[in-house]
Amino acid sequence: MSNKTNACRILDSLRITYSLHEYDWDEDQLDAATVAAKVGLEPSQLYKTLILKGDKTGVLAACIPGDQELNLKSLASVSGNKKIEMVAVKDIQSLTGYIRGGVSPLGMKKKYPFYIHASVESMALVSISGGRRGLQIFLRGGDLVTASEGRLVDIAY
Numbered sequence: 722m723s724n725k726t727n728a729c730r731i732l733d734s735l736r737i738t739y740s741l742h743e744y745d746w747d748e749d750q751l752d753a754a755t756v757a758a759k760v761g762l763e764p765s766q767l768y769k770t771l772i773l774k775g776d777k778t779g780v781l782a783a784c785i786p787g788d789q790e791l792n793l794k795s796l797a798s799v800s801g802n803k804k805i806e807m808v809a810v811k812d813i814q815s816l817t818g819y820i821r822g823g824v825s826p827l828g829m830k831k832k833y834p835f836y837i838h839a840s841v842e843s844m845a846l847v848s849i850s851g852g853r854r855g856l857q858i859f860l861r862g863g864d865l866v867t868a869s870e871g872r873l874v875d876i877a878y
Contacts (some may be wrong), residue, residue: 726852727828728820731789731816732860736870742848746822746855750793753787760848760857764788767848767857768865770826772813772833775802780816781834784849784869791878795830796876800834825852826869837871 725733730736732739744759757767767787773796774780781800783793797805818830826835826849841847844862850857866873 724878726825727749728849728852728858731763731827732858732864732868737860737868739858739864741851742857742859743764743855744857744861748822756857757787757848758820762846762859766824766844766846769826769861770850772808772817772824773805774808776801776804777802778834780808780831781805781836781856782826782829783876784835784841784865784871785877786838786840792876792878795874796836797833797874799832799836799874799876815823819850819852820854823850823853823856825850825858826865826871827858828852834874835869836874837869838877839868839873842866 742760753767753769754764757764764787767786768784771783793805810821817824841862845863848857848859
């Protein structure tokens, strides 16, 4: 298979079991439901990583199930911000080292505060971006929490 991404190297260093799944991606179809279908999972098993900016803490990342929407008020509250907004697509790569549709919660350029939907912990199988478009990593939800050092919170609806 293709070269390992930073996300893969982090999982390897922690001796966490995972598998890689490649798929044909399309610029206009990077949404969670489409990607989940392409790798044979339910949208609820695909965790999407969002990059945001808080008025107090600056940049942070959140990871939620693909079939849910991020609750900005909840995220602001748990992260100590009054207001949170999505980072502009053009800024994602300079902040994370990844491009839209390929943002992995693992191996970003900088370690930002990371909040992950609490549902992940009980999931036997979840999928996250492998760090580039067309590559998904499958792993146990609890292993994702360990690897990402994410804070488990209820931030979606």
